[in-house]
Amino acid sequence: MNKTRYRSVSTGVIVAIVVIIIVVVIAGGLAYYYTTKKTTSTTTTSSTTTSTVAAPPYILIGTLYASSGSYATSSMSEYKGLQLWAKWINQSGGIYVKQYGKKIPVKIVAYDDQSNPSTAQSLYQQLVTVNHVNVLVADFGSVLTAPAVSYANASHILLWDVTGSSYAFFINNPYIILTSLPVSPYFVTYVAPFLHSLNITKVAVIYASNDFNAYQDYFLGTFFKQYGITAVVNESFPTSTSDFSTYIATIKAANPQAVIELGYATDDIPFLNQVAESGTYFPMVLTNFPGQLLPIFLSSVGKNMNGTFTLAYPPLVSYTPNYGPNLTEFEELWNSTYPGTPPNFLSIAGFNAGLIIGLAIQDAGTLNQTAIKAAVLNDISGKITTIDGLFNVTQFGMQVGENPLPSQVWVYPNGTAKVVLLWPPNEATGRAVYPAPAP
Structure with missing residues (x-):
């Protein structure tokens, strides 16, 4: 009769095997944890996940102004209005951006075009390619906005047009939004x-x-x-x-x-x-x-x-806003910042541009240009009244409110x-x- 023979295993070998199993389990768990964390930390969903990518220290608002030349008076009023908005929004910590889970202050980067469209052309490009601004805002009026329109259209950059109301800017152009003045007609x-x-x-x-x-x-x-x-x-x-x-x-x-x-x-x-x-x-x-x-x-x-x-x-003209300060509150803010210089419409236009930009970024929850434009069209246009009246734009950013x-x-x-x-x-x-x- 054949007998099966069993080889005994020493206690030391058993301990070694157990240790190896434990190490493998722990290593596998850590690998899964870090892989999962990396995936979720770089993926943002609209409902549950907030990105852990580091937030920028500022949202950079790039714009031009004219301190001299034919458009200086109008341009400086508009520019001061935009600066006042930056002060106003930063008093509450800045604009809330869901992607970063926090409010981010705004910072204006501005250059003087001296009412010269040719100078403006190069400075708009500098704001984007050198300063890497998150938001591009045009100078006053159609003459100084025109160079920005051509540049934004060619570069597929969203342009925030404050008061350039030329009808030609908005013909089949998805890269522009007129914030504070109705288009020509x-x-x-x-x-x-x-x-x-x-x-x-x-x-x-x-x-x-x-x-x-x-x-x-x-x-x-x-x-x-x-x-x-x-x-x-x-x-x-x-x-x-x-x-x-x-x-x-x-x-x-x-x-x-x-x-x-x-x-x-x-x-x-x-x-x-x-x-x-x-x-x-x-x-x-x-x-x-x-x-x-x-x-x-x-x-x-x-x-x-x-x-x-x-x-x-x-x-x-006085409107009742559902977003931003009313006229009395705006005038108090203006007078405390620029004493001795009464506000005019272009002061309000610059401030209003900031209101719309800030609300669009907050609604989009990101600094992505396409998402911001979509927020304007889907959630803001036709629904927001500011001190400048009803904000209402077409799909090509043409302002048809604020008459x-x-x-x-x-x-x-x-x-x-x-x-x-x-x-x-x-x-x-x-x-x-x-x-x-x-x-």
Whole structure:
């Protein structure tokens, strides 16, 4: 009979085997832990996971300003408004970004383009390629915004356009958002029905030959046709024009019921002064910028704009915001920061741009440009009212809210002024005096 033989195992060998098993189990567990941690720490989901990637010390806001040149007055007001927003948002710790699970303060990186579009072109590029800003904000107006539009479009960078309202910027362009001023046709939406309400059928229009004013003129002409209004004069002038005597003579010969001059502040000021000083009388004169920069026009034009008409914005118009400070709160913040310099519309426009940018980043929960644009279109547009009115943009970032109101300016002997809102009727604070009183 065969007997099976068993070989005995020593106690030392058994202990060694147990130790090896324990080491293998521990090593496997650690490998799984670190692999899982690495995966979850670099993956962000919309509902449960927050990234542990280190947050940047600041959200960099890149912009330009003009301290000199034709657009300095408007540009500096807008820039100060953006700076004020940065101060306001940083008082609460900055913008909450879900990706980082914390608030991050904002920091403005800015360069002086001196009102030169060519200089602006290179500086916009520098902000992106050298400073690596998270947010690119345009300088004032269409002339200084245009270089940023072309650069952003070619580079697929989202551009926050504060007041560049040229219609051309938004044609099939997914890389721009107009924050604080309506695009050209909506800028003049109320003008034609307002003129029609006064039985005005003959109008003279002169406009500066830049994108901002040229598109205003074009769309104003389409609205005129709807109301049976004829432009008996329709001429352009160089944006740098300072002598309007020839244009005034041409308009006078046409004997219109109303005169509309579409330009920048540097055009409106000499035009209004030269109409008054020439002794020429028109039943109505309407210009763009008294409704945006009233304090500046009071010092530069004064009584020469008494009884003239303009398109009014905040602070001449007051809205009830559902996001950000109301007008009184804004003015208190402004006056405590810039004492002795009253706020104007462009101050509000710059501040409003910051409001929209901050809210978009917070809603997106990331600094990703595509996600921020989606947040604007899906969650903010048409739903947010600020001190600048209803923020409402199309899929291409074209602002169709924040419409200015036709108004009349009255200047008192003591140098103060009152602006009466005239249209639409539900927003009116008074009635138009038309024809306007002679000087």
